[in-house]
Amino acid sequence: MGRSRSDWHPWPIASRPLCGRLRTIVPGRALLLRVSVVSALLATAVASYAPALSAQRRAVPDIWGVWMGLGGVADADPRFRNTPFPADPDFTEWGAEESRRLASPITPGECNPWSPVGLMGASGLFPIQILQGPNLIVVHHEAITQPRRIYTDGRRHPPNDELLPSFLGHSIGRWEGDTLVVDTVGTNGRTRPLNGYVSGAVNSGVDTAPRFPASDQLHLVERIRLVGAGQYLEDVIAIEDPKTYRKPFTLKRYWQRRTDIDLQEYACTDNRRRDAEGQER
Amino acid sequence: MHRQPPARRRGSGTLRLGLLALLVLLTGQSAAAHHSFAPFDLVREITLVGTIKEVQFTNPHVWIQVLVPDGKGGQVEWSIEAGAPGMLLRTGWKPNTLKPGDPVTIVTHPARSGATNGLLVRVTMQDGRVLGPGGPPTPLPSRD
Numbered sequence: 001m002g003r004s005r006s007d008w009h010p011w012p013i014a015s016r017p018l019c020g021r022l023r024t025i026v027p028g029r030a031l032l033l034r035v036s037v038v039s040a041l042l043a044t045a046v047a048s049y050a051p052a053l054s055a056q057r058r059a060v061p062d063i064w065g066v067w068m069g070l071g072g073v074a075d076a077d078p079r080f081r082n083t084p085f086p087a088d089p090d091f092t093e094w095g096a097e098e099s100r101r102l103a104s105p106i107t108p109g110e111c112n113p114w115s116p117v118g119l120m121g122a123s124g125l126f127p128i129q130i131l132q133g134p135n136l137i138v139v140h141h142e143a144i145t146q147p148r149r150i151y152t153d154g155r156r157h158p159p160n161d162e163l164l165p166s167f168l169g170h171s172i173g174r175w176e177g178d179t180l181v182v183d184t185v186g187t188n189g190r191t192r193p194l195n196g197y198v199s200g201a202v203n204s205g206v207d208t209a210p211r212f213p214a215s216d217q218l219h220l221v222e223r224i225r226l227v228g229a230g231q232y233l234e235d236v237i238a239i240e241d242p243k244t245y246r247k248p249f250t251l252k253r254y255w256q257r258r259t260d261i262d263l264q265e266y267a268c269t270d271n272r273r274r275d276a277e278g279q280e281r
Numbered sequence: 282m283h284r285q286p287p288a289r290r291r292g293s294g295t296l297r298l299g300l301l302a303l304l305v306l307l308t309g310q311s312a313a314a315h316h317s318f319a320p321f322d323l324v325r326e327i328t329l330v331g332t333i334k335e336v337q338f339t340n341p342h343v344w345i346q347v348l349v350p351d352g353k354g355g356q357v358e359w360s361i362e363a364g365a366p367g368m369l370l371r372t373g374w375k376p377n378t379l380k381p382g383d384p385v386t387i388v389t390h391p392a393r394s395g396a397t398n399g400l401l402v403r404v405t406m407q408d409g410r411v412l413g414p415g416g417p418p419t420p421l422p423s424r425d
Contacts, residue, residue, distance in 0.1 A: 073417045105319030111341075124417025125368055142367055143341075198319060229425035256420055264367030271339035273360070 060175045061226050064132040066263065067233050067255035069122030080232050080254035082122055085195050085212055095244035098213035099193075107197045111268035113146040113167035115191040115214050116184050120222070120235050122253035129263050137173060137180070143266045150182050157185055165216055167191050180224040189216035194239070215243035231257050321390040321400040329359055329399075333383040338366055338376040343415070345379065345401065347387055360398040361389050364415025371418040383407065 070076040091099060114121075119128070119141045126142040135153035150173040157163065157170050165188035173182040193211035221238045233255045240248035331349035343363040348356040363369060366376070379385065384407050389399030401414040 068418065068420070070417075070420065073420050076420045077423045125364070125415075143365065228423055231421075231424055258418075258421070260421075261371065261418070264365075264370060265340065266365060266367060267340040270341065271337055271344070272341070273344070 061178050061180075061230075062132070063130050063137075063180070063224070063226065063233060066127050066129050066258050066261050068127045068258045068261060069124050070232075070254045070256060071121065071123040073124040076124075076254075076256070077228065077232070080228060080234070080256070082254055083250075083252040085209065085251065086249050087209075089210060089212060089249070090246040092242075092244060092246055094215070095213060095241075098215075098244065099211045102193045102211040102213055103198050105198060107192070109190070110192065110197065112191065113144050114141070115187060115194055115218070116148060116168050116171065116220060117194040117214070117237060117239065117251070118192065118196065119144055119148050119168065120237060120253055121196075122235070122255050126266075127258065127261055127263055128255065140263060142263045143268070145266075145268070150180075152180075157183070165189070169218065169220075178225050180222075182220070182222040182224060184220040184222070185218070187214060187216060187218045189214060189218070189243075213244050215241055217241050217243040227254075233257070318390075318400060320392055320394065322393050323390050323400070325391060326388050326402055327391050327399070329361075329387045329389060331356070331359070331385065331387070333379045333381055333385055334358060335381060336376075336379045338369075341365055343369055345387070345404070347385065357397055359387075359389075361387055361401050361404075362398065363401040368415030369412075372415055373412055374415070378412065379404070379406070 069082075070080055071082045089095075089099075113119075119139065128142070129140040131138040131140070135151070137150040137152055139148040139150065141148070146168055148168050148171065150171040152173045152175070154174070155172060157172060163170060163186040165186060167188055167190070169184045170186035171182050171184040173180050175181075191214055194214050195209065195212045198207055198211060218239070218241045220240075223236045225234055226232070227234045235253040237251045237253065238248055239245075239251065329347055329349045331347045334346040334348050336346070337344040343366055345361040345363065347359045347361060349359055351357045386405040388402040388404075390402060391399045403411055403413050405411050
């Protein structure tokens with residue numbers, strides 16, 4: 001495969017916030033004609049944006065690009081191995097029942113978006129692509145039609161009664177040194193299990209581990225950072241969901257930076273067939 | 282219980298079951314599955330020798346239609362399911378790697394129902410090239 005442009009940047013990270021901000025607050029002609037008004041506007045703008053600007057202009061790690069998950073990659077660097085789901089999950093009564101329900105070979109809704117844990121699952125089968133702006137980080141997963149939006153503009157989660165439940169939830173992020181800390185709530189509890197449907201992908205085998213459901217009480221705190229001289233991405237995902245699990249648990253996920261790979265189109269509902277069991281494939 | 286496939290069959294045993302279970306433990310691939318693969322007998326493999334009728338290099342999964350001699354002068358059409366096109370592109374396939382009329386040897390996990398379809402394990406082409414169902418691409422060497 002030839003070298004692709006997947007690591008291409010439209011503009012250097014440090015220059016992005018300033019351009020974007022000024023364009024929105026200063027119309028070009030007004031600057032010439034109504035200097036006093038604009039001066040006042042500028043003063044206000046500088047006063048209100050200065051702290052944000054200085055924070056954003058501080059260099060943050062560059063996580064832009066295509067990343068290939070390392071789950072199931074036998075010859076990957078052993079320092080960067082995904083950790084397994086707990087062998088003996090501490091389910092609530094509802095969680096245990098939901099886990100049994102989801103252990104069915106019939107998988108309705110498999111073309112719906114996955115959970116944020118699934119999107120950040122780092123299997124070796126599908127790459128993710130991170131688009132990193134100053135106020136927003138977007139994560140595309142090849143097999144999921146919905147992008148994951150992580151707001152890094154300092155906003156908070158909406159109040160509960162204004163939060164639209166969604167498959168991927170509402171994610172806000174902030175940089176703590178070299179680590180992007182992402183907080184996610186607002187999932188709809190209707191996603192596929194966090195560890196996928198029962199009985200593996202085309203190149204795996206029989207999977208009898210319990211399914212890990214997620215309810216609308218799912219709350220994630222992720223710590224994302226570059227490791228391995230910037231060639232690997234680590235996501236430590238702390239998962240709590242009091243409706244499903246009696247105690248939180250943590251997963252570690254790893255990707256390798258791949259400038260030689262592009263994301264392909266994945267149209268889940270395109271060429272499907274119904275098998276003898278009635279499952280659309 | 283299963284219909285006899287019209288081609289030579291290869292057995293499986295507890296060793297293979299154990300290896301597959303180990304593979305699952307090691308890989309944790311299930312989270313990436315488009316749907317359950319339970320309709321296929323993932324511990325059994327059969328080998329089909331035939332010719333390509335058609336390849337549908339489409340999402341969500343690639344389908345390979347193979348014509349296999351039934352030993353009575355006729356042919357049986359098998360539908361073999363592989364991974365997503367993106368996975369295949371990253372593991373050595375091109376959309377036109379297999380063309381109608383190409384002789385192939387295909388190892389597949391057959392459907393439990395006995396229908397003539399299966400999940401691709403590997404395909405061997407006439408020139409000896411072997412391609413899989415689309416898994417992880419080879420990782421790059423670490424640079425630190």
